[in-house]
Every structure is written in structure tokens, then in C-alpha cells.
Amino acid sequence: MNMRVIEPKSSIAVIGGGQLGRMFIQAAHRLGYDAGTLSPTADAPATHVASWVVVGPSDRQSSLAEIARKAKAVSVEFENVSAAGLRWLARRGVVVRPGWRTLWISQNRLREKTFLAEHGVPTAPWRQVHNQAELDLAVRELGLPLILKTADSGYDGKGQVRIDAGNQAKAAWESLQQAPCVAEGFVEFAAEISVVTARGADGKSVAYPPALNRHRNHILDSTMMPAPVGPIVCQEAQQLALGIAQSLENVGVLTVEFFLTSSGDLIVNELAPRPHNSGHLTIESAVTDQFEQQVRALCGLPLGGSTLVQPAAMVNLLGDLWSNGEPRWADALALDPGVRLHLYGKQTAVPGRKMGHLTVLDPIAETALDRATAARAVLLGRKS
Ligand code: AMP
Numbered sequence: 001m002n003m004r005v006i007e008p009k010s011s012i013a014v015i016g017g018g019q020l021g022r023m024f025i026q027a028a029h030r031l032g033y034d035a036g037t038l039s040p041t042a043d044a045p046a047t048h049v050a051s052w053v054v055v056g057p058s059d060r061q062s063s064l065a066e067i068a069r070k071a072k073a074v075s076v077e078f079e080n081v082s083a084a085g086l087r088w089l090a091r092r093g094v095v096v097r098p099g100w101r102t103l104w105i106s107q108n109r110l111r112e113k114t115f116l117a118e119h120g121v122p123t124a125p126w127r128q129v130h131n132q133a134e135l136d137l138a139v140r141e142l143g144l145p146l147i148l149k150t151a152d153s154g155y156d157g158k159g160q161v162r163i164d165a166g167n168q169a170k171a172a173w174e175s176l177q178q179a180p181c182v183a184e185g186f187v188e189f190a191a192e193i194s195v196v197t198a199r200g201a202d203g204k205s206v207a208y209p210p211a212l213n214r215h216r217n218h219i220l221d222s223t224m225m226p227a228p229v230g231p232i233v234c235q236e237a238q239q240l241a242l243g244i245a246q247s248l249e250n251v252g253v254l255t256v257e258f259f260l261t262s263s264g265d266l267i268v269n270e271l272a273p274r275p276h277n278s279g280h281l282t283i284e285s286a287v288t289d290q291f292e293q294q295v296r297a298l299c300g301l302p303l304g305g306s307t308l309v310q311p312a313a314m315v316n317l318l319g320d321l322w323s324n325g326e327p328r329w330a331d332a333l334a335l336d337p338g339v340r341l342h343l344y345g346k347q348t349a350v351p352g353r354k355m356g357h358l359t360v361l362d363p364i365a366e367t368a369l370d371r372a373t374a375a376r377a378v379l380l381g382r383k384s
Contacts, residue, residue, distance in 0.1 A: 002095060003201055006073045006299035008032035011051075013067050015058045016077035017044025019344040019354065020275055020291075023283070024077060025049050027291035033299070038067050045344040046077070059085050068092045075252060075298045079107045079273055080153055097201075097298045098252040098273040105248065106271045109182045110151045116268055119247045121240065123268050124259070125185040129173065138183035139169050145186040148172050150179045158218075162186070187267055189259035193227045195241035196255045196279040198293035198303050205245055206293070206306040207238040208286060211278040213257075219352055222373065223278040223314045224365045225285065229260065237266055244271065253294045255279065277316070281359045284340055285312035310361040313369035315376045317356040322349030327379040336360070339375045 006012060008031050014021040017039025025046055028035035036052035037044075047053045052070060056063030059082035067074060073095035076086075083104035090096045105111045116123050127138035129148065138146065144166065150159035159179075161172040173181065192213045199205040212227035213220055226234065241256040248254070255276035257269040279290035288296075288304025296303050321327050333339055343356035358375055362368035 002300070004095065004300055006095060008299075009034065010072050010299070011036065011070055012073045012075075012295070012298065013037060013054075013071035014046065014075050014077050015067070015081050017041060017046040018077055019045045019346075020077035021046030022049055022344060023275070023280070023291045024075065024294055025051075027289065028295045031292065031295055031301075033295065036067075036070060038063055043347060045346060048345045058082055061085075061088070064089055068094050073097070073298050075274075075294055076103065077274060079103055081107075083107070095298065095300075098250050098254070102248050102250045102252075102254070102273045106273045107153075108151050109149055109270070110180065112271055113182055115248075116244070116271075119244070121244060121268050122266065124187045127183045129181040129183050132170070132173075135169055135173055135181075135183065139163070139166055142183060142185040147184045147186060148176060149182050149184060150176050151182055152179065187259045187269075188261065189267070190262040191227070191229070191260045192257065192269070193229065193237060193260055194223075194255055194257045194276060194278040195237050196253060196276055196282070196290050197238075197241045197245045198253045198290070198297055198306070199242075199245045199250055200297050200303045201251050201300045202302075203246075204303060205242050206303050207242050208279065208282060208290070208306045209308060210234055210237045210258075211281075213278050217352065219318065219354075220277045220316055222316070222369060223281060224369045225278075225281055225308065225312055226365060228365065233260065233264055233266065240266060240268065244268070248273075252297045253279075253290055277354070277357075278314075280342070280357055281312040281314040282306075282308075283342075284359050285310055285361050310363060311365035311368055312359055312361045313365060313372045314357050314359045315369075315372045316354055317343075317358065317376065317379070318351065319349035319353035319355055320351045321355070321376075321379050323351075324381070329379070332358070332375040332378040335375050335378050336371055338362070338371060 011034040022045040025035040037046040037050045083100040086100035193210040209226035211225040255272040259267040275290040282289040360372040
């Protein structure tokens with residue numbers, strides 16, 4: 001394992017220009033790094049705060065060559081980065097974390113599910129679907145309802161359809177362009193939780209307390225940390241997540257999303273080899289936030305503590321909030337001085353697009369969520 005320390009003041013980079021890249025760069029700057037981005041567009045959120053910007057796709061060799069010239073170490077802010085590109089960077093002596101293998105596994109649901117099965121990690125029952133016969137078999141063996149998900153490039157519920165009746169299966173798969181898919185048995189979950197972990201170059205790792213996540217239209221709507229799940233489930237979720245990070249031999253931040261059933265069983269839904277929307281509240285609530293952990297792991301520094309200084313909640317601000325023009329930020333902040341506003345600097349508000357978030361700390365996590373929700377309601381022009 002590469003134990004080289006990339007000292008503060010060095011130049012490092014993140015591949016991707018979105019809000020996760022932006023918050024990575026902000027954390028890197030706090031630690032004294034010179035941090036840049038390889039961004040697909042010149043005005044993406046990360047470009048506004050980066051020390052330097054290379055504009056181009058993550059799989060173009062000339063862009064990667066420029067990154068290799070400028071940065072000693074490179075991380076990513078989304079999983080669909082070219083694994084071959086990362087391997088190319090690593091071969092040129094750039095420290096790349098997460099490594100290409102972690103990315104390669106987690107960017108394809110079939111590879112990810114196979115990896116989890118090989119390591120005895122509980123998931124929903126699943127079957128691969130490459131042709132009509134496999135789809136028919138999946139329906140017979142898994143039963144209904146089931147969820148059909150494209151193996152590649154799905155996020156926020158995109159690239160997936162629910163099948164409730166056998167005669168819907170063919171049309172459902174056609175709606176996904178008959179792409180290679182995973183068919184998953186439907187999990188009657190009681191809650192969705194996630195655990196953000198970080199693993200250092202020395203193999204030491206930390207896990208934040210599980211977060212309770214609520215979704216709306218398949219997009220994360222709110223997070224509360226710690227999740228009110230009790231100490232046994234909490235420990236089990238953290239151990240499962242840390243075990244996965246170790247099995248992947250991943251260095252960096254890795255988030256594990258779980259379904260929690262009413263009988264207390266944990267089922268892994270998916271992995272994200274990066275900071276996660278459910279970990280944004282660690283910026284204010286944890287001893288060390290998830291983005292700083294990403295920088296520390298990347299640069300071979302010791303990881304920071306992952307304990308919470310206070311419970312917290314986060315609510316996402318989606319583009320829908322802009323339907324009547326720019327939201328009245330001052331009104332929401334006036335409601336509660338404990339509300340922290342994060343805007344990602346995106347120019348165009350589109351319904352469903354993540355534009356920012358609000359975080360509130362409170363001794364009681366549920367109260368933090370109520371306060372954050374109340375502040376967002378002001379932005380919506382509603383009372384609650
Ligand atoms: P994903 O993109 O796989 O994270 O799925 C998005 C959301 O769809 C999840 O957060 C769940 O709310 C729901 N979902 C996904 N897979 C299943 C499943 N097998 N059973 C029930 N709900 C699911």
C-alpha cells in the first residue's frame with residue numbers, strides 16, 4: 001500500500017465538477033492544499049471554488065494528462081468516472097483514491113451485487129437480466145413486485161422500474177432500452193439508513209453513526225443523524241459498512257446504503273465510493289466532516305474523529321423551490337438562527353436538481369429535523 005504522505009500546500013484534484021467536488025475542494029483548502037477540478041463544464045459548482053480548473057470529460061486522455069501534470073493526488077466525486085482513466089493516472093505516479101477497482105465494481109450493479117454476494121453481505125435477492133428468458137426466470141424465481149435496475153449509470157431512482165404484474169415485465173425492460181439489468185426482489189423496508197465510512201492508507205478506518213434517510217420521488221429529501229435505530233442495529237450497520245470498505249481494500253470515503261426491515265434486518269442496497277448526500281450534515285455536526293476525511297485519506301494523513309458533537313438533520317433544497325423565482329433566503333434564516341444554508345452555485349434550477357441544503361444541529365435529532373423542515377417550508381412559502 002502506498003503510504004506516501006502528500007503534505008498540505010501540495011496540489012491535489014477531484015474529478016467531477018458537482019457539489020461533492022465543491023465541498024471536497026473547500027475541505028482541501030481548509031487544510032492548506034491547492035485544490036483543482038477536472039470538470040465537464042467551466043461553470044460547474046466545483047469550478048467556483050477551485051484553485052485551478054481543467055475543463056473536459058473524465059475519460060479524455062489529454063484532460064487526464066493535464067491533471068497528472070498539475071496534481072500529486074486525485075479523488076473523484078461521482079462513481080461513473082472511467083476506471084481505465086484512473087488506472088492510467090495511477091500508472092503515471094499520481095496517487096488515486098478511491099482506486100480504479102473500487103470504482104469499477106461500484107459503477108455497475110451486477111459487479112457490485114456479485115462482489116457483495118461473494119463477501120457474504122446481505123442484499124435483496126437478485127438475478128441478472130441480459131435477455132427475455134432471464135427476465136422471465138427472474139419474475140418466476142423472485143416473485144412480484146420486483147424492481148428492474150439498469151446495471152450501469154443509475155442514480156436517484158433513474159434507470160429503474162417497478163414491475164407489479166408479470167405482463168408488465170417485457171414493457172418495463174423495453175423502457176430501459178433492454179440494457180443489461182439487475183432484477184431485485186422488492187424489500188418491504190421499515191427505514192432507509194446509510195453509513196459513511198472512511199479508510200486511511202494505513203488501513204485504519206472510522207464510521208459515522210448511521211443516518212436515517214427519507215426520499216421523495218426517489219431523491220433524498222432529508223437525513224437525520226444519528227438514526228433512531230438502537231445500539232445493536234447501529235453497531236451492526238457500522239460493522240457491515242467497515243467490513244465492505246476493508247474487503248474492497250478501499251482507501252477513501254465509502255458510503256453504504258441500507259434497507260432496515262421491521263424485524264431489524266439490515267440489507268445493503270448500494271455502495272457509493274465517496275462522500276454522500278446523507279453525510280453533508282457532518283460539516284457542522286462531526287469532529288471531522290466527510291469531505292475532510294476524503295482529503296485526509298487521499299493524502300495519506302491520519303483520519304479525524306467521526307463522533308458527532310451534536311445530533312443533526314439536513315434537508316435538501318431542490319430546483320422545485322425556484323418555481324416562483326429565487327427563494328427568500330433571509331426569511332428562512334430569520335426563522336431560526338441555528339439554520340445553516342449551503343448553496344452549490346448552480347445557475348439553472350430544474351425540478352429535482354440538488355441546488356443546496358440546510359443543516360440544523362440540536363440535542364434531539366428529531367427536533368433538528370423539525371427545525372430544518374420548518375425553515376425549508378418558509379422557502380416554499382408554506383407554514384410547515
Ligand atoms: P437506488 O437507486 O438503488 O438507491 O434506489 C432508489 C430508491 O428506490 C431506494 O432508495 C429505495 O427507496 C427504492 N428501492 C430501490 N431498490 C429497492 C428494492 N429492492 N425494494 C424496495 N425499494 C427499493
